[in-house]
Amino acid sequence: xxxxxxxxxxxxxxxxxxxxxxxxxxxxxxxxxxxxxxxxxxxxxxxxxxxxxxxxxxxxxxxxxxxxxxxxxxxxxxxxxxxxxxxxxxxxxxxxxxxxxxxxxxxxxxxxxxxxxxxxxxxxxxxxxxxxxxxxxxxxxxxx
Numbered sequence: 001x002x003x004x005x006x007x008x009x010x011x012x013x014x015x016x017x018x019x020x021x022x023x024x025x026x027x028x029x030x031x032x033x034x035x036x037x038x039x040x041x042x043x044x045x046x047x048x049x050x051x052x053x054x055x056x057x058x059x060x061x062x063x064x065x066x067x068x069x070x071x072x073x074x075x076x077x078x079x080x081x082x083x084x085x086x087x088x089x090x091x092x093x094x095x096x097x098x099x100x101x102x103x104x105x106x107x108x109x110x111x112x113x114x115x116x117x118x119x120x121x122x123x124x125x126x127x128x129x130x131x132x133x134x135x136x137x138x139x140x141x142x143x144x
Contacts, residue, residue: 027102029087029113031121038063038137045085047115048072050101053133061089061115061122062130062137069101077108086112092120 002008012020037043049056049064056066067076069088080086086105090097098114105112117124130136 027113028116030116031125031127034061034087034115035122035125035127045087045113046080048086048088048101049090050088050097051090051095055091057131057133059119059129059131060136061119062128063135064089064130065135066133067101069097069104072101072104072108074108077105077110082109084110086110087115088112089115089118089122092118094120 011017034043034047037045038047043063047061047064048067049060050067050069050072051060052068053066056064060066069090088098088101088105090101095118098118102112102114115121119129122129
């Protein structure tokens with residue numbers, strides 16, 4: 001009996017899989033982890049919505065600052081210590097803005113992770129959004 005499409009390609013050795021998944025987790029986070037960090041009141045990262053200001057004003061993740069990927073410059077980043085961890089997101093899996101933002105931050109020597117799913121992932125998890133030009137917070141939305 002022929003192997004299934006799943007088993008037709010030999011599986012990686014556990015050490016290879018371990019290195020692969022550890023590397024992915026060093027570059028990515030998910031919406032739930034970001035949400036939990038903000039709910040705890042102690043996020044240890046800066047969250048950037050790297051979409052344009054109009055999209056941000058319509059709807060964004062509470063607590064996110066708007067910094068379009070094209071505007072990530074050494075001058076703009078100088079307000080944060082070099083040790084700051086940044087998390088970036090954009091519209092969702094169909095958008096590469098977060099990848100562009102993450103690449104730009106890495107090129108500037110900054111630590112960065114991508115929030116998987118972006119706005120689409122945040123909505124899929126049922127988390128609330130903020131509107132307007134201010135970051136907003138989950139506490140404000142929870143009290144409303």
